[in-house]
Amino acid sequence: MDSLRLTSQYSPEADLVLYEGDCLGLLGTLPDGLVQLVITSPPYNWGKPYESRLHLEEYLRQQRRVIEQCVRVLSPRGSICWEAGNYVENGEILPFHVL
Numbered sequence: 001m002d003s004l005r006l007t008s009q010y011s012p013e014a015d016l017v018l019y020e021g022d023c024l025g026l027l028g029t030l031p032d033g034l035v036q037l038v039i040t041s042p043p044y045n046w047g048k049p050y051e052s053r054l055h056l057e058e059y060l061r062q063q064r065r066v067i068e069q070c071v072r073v074l075s076p077r078g079s080i081c082w083e084a085g086n087y088v089e090n091g092e093i094l095p096f097h098v099l
Helices: 023-027 056-073
Strands: 035-040 074-082 086-089 092-095
Touching: 023 056, 035 056, 056 074, 056 086
Parallel strands: 035 074
Antiparallel strands: 086 092
């Protein structure tokens, strides 16, 4: 059996890319229409110990940039599975997909 061609950056010759870092860094290197399936679960922005809570407007701008890049690299016949949570403030709950 042949070994997998593994890389940490996008390469058309690679069998597998394991990228550690901001997803926008990797998405920016991918050609338009390359991807058949995007599965992602962005941070919920709840201010947990492993994340910094952003103001809602900044969080939405950040997510919009990621979504735009995901759509750009997505094949016309591809699919996006985007797991989104809720924005909670002062007892009010707003689903991110609505915002």
